[in-house]
Amino acid sequence: MSKELTSRAEDYSQWYNELVVKAALADHSAVRGCMVIKPYGYALWENMRDQLDKMFKETGHVNAYFPLFVPKSLFEAEEKNAEGFAKECAVVTHYRLIADPENKGKLIVDPAAKLEEELIIRPTSEAIIWNTYKGWIQSYRDLPLLINQWANVVRWEMRTRLFLRTAEFLWQEGHTAHATKEEAVEETVKMLNVYASFVEEYMAVPVIKGVKTASERFAGAEDTYCIEALMQDGKALQAGTSHFLGQNFAKAFDVKFSDKNNKLEYVWATSWGVSTRLIGALIMAHSDDQGLVMPPKIAPLQVVIVPIYKGEEGKAIVDAKAKIIIEELKALGIRVKYDDNDNARPGWKFAEYELKGVPVRIALGQRDIDNNVVELARRDTKEKKSVSIDGLAVYVKALLEEIQQYIFNKALDFRTENTRKADTWDDFVKLLDEKAGFISAHWDGTPETEEKIKEQTKATIRCIPLDNEMEDGVCILSGKPSKQRVLFARAY
RNA sequence: CGGGAUGUAGCGUAGCCCGGUUAUCGCGCCUGGUUUGGGACCAGGAGGUCGCAAGUUCGAAUCUUGCCAUCCCGACCA
Incomplete structure (x- = not known):
């Protein structure tokens, strides 16, 4: 199997497309514009999701789940939002299939099963959520309402690319309700800051925090705040958005509350989201012509150990030594894999884990054991050196932090230069x-x-x-x- | 959605223009053996609805039409 990647200089776009597939992050599916996120890609998403979820909870949010389908009448309630998303909506019109009388073994849509009201597959959930909030909010004591949901959404895009723009994608969407404008604006900015610290500290991608112009604003928002990142080809990527929605949705869905003076007021809203697109940002910000470069903090694997041995007896000696090292690494919370697959030789494994962007590779053979060292290679700088087995885990722990910082600095320097x-x-x-x-x-x-x-x-x-x-x-x-x-x- | 290109085994491909026996080659895969410090080697073997569907024909990977998917350009994309 050819693992040779097209180089970035040769064709940046092709490099990206090949890399996503060859590094086994995702694949195209049978459905136009929809991807299969493979285990390695999903493990990355899980790490990102877990950290974000933790940060949302630390800022007082809780998770809930709302339906995939939005009745058309609700969808169209907030006019600007509906208008903005209308042309990319998938619509459910029927609820049953029947056997095709003219074509044995085939199915057709049952015309008798037409829905009275079409269901829109959510491109975003403001409508269904605000319709629900109406029933949850009566008093200022019900506020603020700080809810997030992890979900999939569908936007019928004409031109798709794995992770960057897919017809269906995974994301989180926060939807909050507040008693005052000031509080809602504060929430909008707070979540923008959460996104910025996550992307910079965990993904090692530097971002610019800013506000969108009116024409780039989210449909239905008063203000859209965003974080913008710069990719290696000099193109920008919107990595996350946080919207101050004013009272637009409260008015559209008639969500009012009684304040302390028993006066009825419309609530103030925000919504904010990041998606699997962040994975695209991660790839394009750091990776090179040999493959992915994963920031240690969210890398599915932080360390891979490749044993090198001659014969069964030789392997047993290396296995025993590796076992001790692995336990020490795991004790420090390091995600480590021991690849003793006998079908692939060391050279093949080296190339494979470079493609997959594992931050640290340790090679361990008899030669090393004799000298009480391992050969340690960094993915980011490709630097290789001999490191003593004594205190190795502590060394690796510190090295992972150093790599995280190095990757960030490199991306930051690139952005500054550009x-x-x-x-x-x-x-x-x-x-x-x-x-x-x-x-x-x-x-x-x-x-x-x-x-x-x-x-x-x-x-x-x-x-x-x-x-x-x-x-x-x-x-x-x-x-x-x-x-x-x-x-x-x-x-x- | 408009223009262009592509689709043959898990991957990369030859064959298509000019229809004709058993669809080519490499990698990968399986079995056995030798190997293992940067993508190993030898021997044997398996694997194909030629994207899908219809049509033309004695005969279609090859010609025609429709559809599906991917890539590039454009329009579109909070």
């Missing part, structure tokens, strides 16, 4: 074509100019960074005055 300022239209166009990356530039604040820039360059405003410094300038396209720079990029 974030540039443009002060004129010519500079802007030149930078986009030559180097891609983020471009910080002045914009006059109008959707018209934003649209023109997009049409002419395919670059969009990724966000208005939250930590922006105020600075007087003129819009690169219209020449009108501007108070601050915004971040442009071509995006996934």
Whole structure:
């Protein structure tokens, strides 16, 4: 089997597609745009999910589960939200199949089983959740309501790519209700910060926190906050969003509460989500021409041990030594695999675990045992060295932290090198074509100019960074005055 | 959804234009043996609805039509 990857320089897109499949993260399925997440990919998602779930709970949220189907009448209640998602909805119209009278062994949709009201397969769950919240909220004492759900959603995308944009994907969606606007805005920002720390600390992907412009905003939101990451090909990827929904959904679903003065008020809402798309971000931010590079904190496997031996007796000696090392590693909470599969030789295994991005590889043979060492290889730097078996687990524990930091720093350096300022239209166009990356530039604040820039360059405003410094300038396209720079990029 | 390309064993492929016996080769897989410090070697073996369906024909991987899926470009995508 050919495991040779197309290089990033040769064809970045093909490199990504091959890598996802060859590293056994996911596969295409029989259904257009839908993927099968394979055990290795799912283990990664589980690690991400577990950590996020912990962080949600630490910030006071609880999990619940709402239905996959949304009755059309509920779906259309919040007009902007419905309009925004309408053209990518899968719709259930019937509930039964019958034998095809003209074609033995085949089934047809039973025309008699047509639903009175169509069911929309959720592209997002605001509608069904706010319809439910109506029954849960009467008093200010019921607030805040802080709920998250882990679910799948379906968006009928025309052009799909594994993890980055699939027709069905896994995600979490938080939906909260608050008594005041201030509290809801605070929640929106709080969850954006949770996302940013998760992505930076666990996935080792640096992100820019910002606010979307009106035209890039979530359908039905008053404000959309986002984290934006830069991929190795210089394109930006929206890695997570947190929305301040105002009272839009409360009004659409008539969710009111009595405040302390017995006055009826509409509640204030937020919603926030990250998806399996984060896996795409992880791959494209760190991996190289040899394969994946997994950040240790969420890597399904942190250490792999490859035994090297001659004959059965030789193997028994190596096995015994490996067993001790494995126990020590496990005692420190390190996820380790001992690959003593006799069908594959060491060289093959080395290449295989590089493809899969396992952060640390330990080779152990008689030669090492004689010297009381192992050969230890880092996936991120490909550096190999001999390390004493005494205190190995402690060494590896520290090394995993070092690797985590190294990967993050590397991605951060890349982003810094590929974030540039443009002060004129010519500079802007030149930078986009030559180097891609983020471009910080002045914009006059109008959707018209934003649209023109997009049409002419395919670059969009990724966000208005939250930590922006105020600075007087003129819009690169219209020449009108501007108070601050915004971040442009071509995006996934 | 529009334009282009592709689909032959688990993977990569030859054959297709110009229809004709048992569909080519490599990797992988199985059995036995020798091996094991960067993708091992020898011998033997198994594995195919040629994407799916209809049509043309004495005969279809090959020609025609429809459908499905994937990739690229575009439109679309909070």
